[in-house]
Amino acid sequence: MKLAVTIEIVRKEKWYLARIPELDFGSQGRTPGEARENVLEMMRIQFGEMRDLGTLEEYLAECGFSTTDAGRCVESELVGFEKSTVTV
Numbered sequence: 001m002k003l004a005v006t007i008e009i010v011r012k013e014k015w016y017l018a019r020i021p022e023l024d025f026g027s028q029g030r031t032p033g034e035a036r037e038n039v040l041e042m043m044r045i046q047f048g049e050m051r052d053l054g055t056l057e058e059y060l061a062e063c064g065f066s067t068t069d070a071g072r073c074v075e076s077e078l079v080g081f082e083k084s085t086v087t088v
Helices: 032-053 056-062
Strands: 010-011 015-020 025-029 067-069 069-074
Touching: 010 032, 015 032, 025 032, 032 056, 056 067
Parallel strands: none
Antiparallel strands: 010 015, 015 025, 067 069
């Protein structure tokens, strides 16, 4: 099964934080690449455990993924983002 997901990477002091918002998964690393690989590895481990427990399909549905003839697709898609400065 293939899923199209977004990987967000932000720097926080000496660490890089990677997050997959569609799945609510996150991890960290010392470089952007390490953070990315760590979050993908965590996703693979979690999906393996969910598959073994028989809860993967339910979890994906809760995350907004639906089944199509082509596989799984997320019902909402990131189409843009911007950095803004706001007054508080």
